Amino acid sequence: MTHCSRELMHEQWGIILDDDFIEAWQHGIVVLCSDGLKRRFYPIPMAYSADYKEK
Amino acid sequence: MVNLQPVVEDDRDSIDPEPVELDDSHLWLLERRPWTQRTNRRLPLRFRDVLPQPLPPLQSAIISQPISSPVESSLALSGQPEGSESNHPSLPSQDLSRPSHVDTPRNIFGLSRRVRSEVIPSPDPEDHVSAQDLSTIPTHDHPDSTRLFYPYPNRNAFLLGDWYWNDGVQKSQASFDRLMGIVGSPDFKPTDIRDVNWHKINNVLGSEDEWEWMDGDAGWTRTPVTITVPYQRRRGVPCEPLAGPRGYVIGDFYHRSLVSVITEKLSRLKESDLFHFKPSELSWQRAPDHTPIRVQGELYTSPAFINAHQALQNSPPEPGCNLPRFVVALMFWSDVTHLTTFGDAKLWPLYMFFGNESKYHRCRPSCHLCEHVAYFQAVGILSPIVSSWFTNRISYSFQILSKILLQSRTLVGKPLIDHS
Numbered sequence: 001m002t003h004c005s006r007e008l009m010h011e012q013w014g015i016i017l018d019d020d021f022i023e024a025w026q027h028g029i030v031v032l033c034s035d036g037l038k039r040r041f042y043p044i045p046m047a048y049s050a051d052y053k054e055k
Numbered sequence: 056m057v058n059l060q061p062v063v064e065d066d067r068d069s070i071d072p073e074p075v076e077l078d079d080s081h082l083w084l085l086e087r088r089p090w091t092q093r094t095n096r097r098l099p100l101r102f103r104d105v106l107p108q109p110l111p112p113l114q115s116a117i118i119s120q121p122i123s124s125p126v127e128s129s130l131a132l133s134g135q136p137e138g139s140e141s142n143h144p145s146l147p148s149q150d151l152s153r154p155s156h157v158d159t160p161r162n163i164f165g166l167s168r169r170v171r172s173e174v175i176p177s178p179d180p181e182d183h184v185s186a187q188d189l190s191t192i193p194t195h196d197h198p199d200s201t202r203l204f205y206p207y208p209n210r211n212a213f214l215l216g217d218w219y220w221n222d223g224v225q226k227s228q229a230s231f232d233r234l235m236g237i238v239g240s241p242d243f244k245p246t247d248i249r250d251v252n253w254h255k256i257n258n259v260l261g262s263e264d265e266w267e268w269m270d271g272d273a274g275w276t277r278t279p280v281t282i283t284v285p286y287q288r289r290r291g292v293p294c295e296p297l298a299g300p301r302g303y304v305i306g307d308f309y310h311r312s313l314v315s316v317i318t319e320k321l322s323r324l325k326e327s328d329l330f331h332f333k334p335s336e337l338s339w340q341r342a343p344d345h346t347p348i349r350v351q352g353e354l355y356t357s358p359a360f361i362n363a364h365q366a367l368q369n370s371p372p373e374p375g376c377n378l379p380r381f382v383v384a385l386m387f388w389s390d391v392t393h394l395t396t397f398g399d400a401k402l403w404p405l406y407m408f409f410g411n412e413s414k415y416h417r418c419r420p421s422c423h424l425c426e427h428v429a430y431f432q433a434v435g436i437l438s439p440i441v442s443s444w445f446t447n448r449i450s451y452s453f454q455i456l457s458k459i460l461l462q463s464r465t466l467v468g469k470p471l472i473d474h475s
Contacts, residue, residue: 004434007282012308015278016405016429020314027373028380029314031321039332040376042367043317043383046359046410050389053403053433 005053109184110168110337111159161340166350169336171365180329206259211237211247216256274315277307280432310429313407317383320409320426331355331411332381334364354384354410384410389431403431 021043028040161167168181207213214237222230237243283300324330337356338347354360363382372380386408394400407426408417416422 001434004282004284007284008280008305008432008434011280011282012310012429012431015280015308016310016313018312020312024314024317029318030376030378031318033321034323034325038378039321040373040378040380041317041321041383042380043313043385044363045387046354046363046384047386050387050405051391053391 009052105163108162108164110166110181111162112181113157113159113168113170113179161343165340165342167338167340167347169338170333171361172333180331184329206256208251209247211243212251212256215248216253220260274311274319275309276311277309280305280308305432305434308429308432310405311427313385313428316407316426316428317385321383329413329416330409331413334361334382336361353413354386360384360410382411386410387428391433403433405429405431 024041024043028042030038030040032038155172157170157172159168204210204213207216218230218234218237222233281302281304284303285300331353334355334357337350337352339350340347351357360382363384367380367382387405388408389403389405392402392404394402405428407428408424412424417424
């Protein structure tokens with residue numbers, strides 16, 4: 001079960017952190033903000049506070 | 056919600072001198088001079104409550120020359136190792152050409168901000184901080200009542216709808232009294248319900264049970280998850296040469312695209328949303344001549360954010376792009392969530408917050424700053440049939456493995472455990 005939980009969690013995080021996100025993380029995404037200005041944003045995961053089902 | 060307690064310097068100033076101090080210590084407490092007769096009373100300083108105050112705005116700031124020792128000393132005081140800057144490949148250039156910085160004056164709590172910038176940054180999110188953002192004291196302002204009672208347009212329509220649906224199918228005297236209580240209330244206004252489209256509201260109510268977030272427009276996607284599991288076809292049969300880990304489809308994994316969530320959030324930002332694009336250093340000084348001490352509280356004032364921002368500014372820009380670049384700090388949070396008081400229905404949601412926003416706003420559900428990103432599948436919260444399938448499969452695998460080990464053990468001695 002530990003093996004399955006770990007595999008499942010890694011598999012799901014692999015889906016969440018998809019290619020689009022990796023591209024945005026490395027090269028940023030250009031967003032037209034509501035004030036009419038374009039900015040380039042770099043999303044960076046800075047905190048991960050989560051419980052994990054070990055068993 | 057006070058950021059920092061004010062400095063309690065001395066209580067002596069709060070004890071007012073009394074002109075004539077009569078010795079009444081021989082009397083009972085109740086017989087002594089009543090405290091109500093004392094004049095000019097003030098609470099001791101430690102009991103006085105100070106209303107929260109926003110951080111000083113940058114408009115009142117002073118642009119200083121390149122940063123010198125105070126920042127380094129404050130960085131050292133904040134617990135950052137002395138040599139940490141040299142660990143970052145992009146940072147040493149700052150030591151040679153440190154940019155100018157903007158310092159704000161201290162507020163009543165001794166807090167001041169410092170932004171590394173040549174000019175006063177605009178817009179400054181702290182300009183829009185009001186007392187309501189800092190305090191949890193409820194106000195008398197009524198929130199937007201049209202959203203509060205959705206799909207009903209106002210409170211009176213909601214009360215009537217509630218009476219219609221939830222007060223039983225048969226009319227009774229008590230039910231009639233409740234209806235009279237609604238329409239007889241001083242708050243009841245006939246104009247509230249005059250133009251209400253009851254059919255439409257009832258249709259909306261009836262359709263609320265649909266899985267709203269499962270359609271494609273809501274941004275949720277379903278992806279089947281496959282994991283590899285040690286697999287054995289039949290119990291008691293030794294491993295076949297081709298037997299090995301097999302893929303098993305766990306089920307559908309519901310998630311949203313991170314990029315689309317971030318893009319949607321950023322494109323809808325308003326100035327009043329208090330979203331910090333640029334980091335700032337928050338410092339505390341007991342007095343003007345004291346050494347400033349870094350205050351750690353928000354992600355956008357943390358060394359991690361400042362370093363990331365500086366590293367991004369120092370990095371070469373994207374080819375053919377000279378747009379301003381900013382860090383969007385993502386903060387993930389996840390834990391198992393029980394859905395019912397009884398039973399074991401659970402979900403394992405993944406939430407995402409933006410560290411560019413103040414923690415005091417993120418922690419308020421009414422601010423809607425939390426994004427649902429995914430609902431994890433977990434082996435333990437699958438159906439019992441699937442779980443038992445896993446358990447059986449894995450126990451088979453262990454039995455086969457232990458048999459092989461024990462068989463090899465019989466070559467040298469007796470088996471220790473009989474697993475047959």
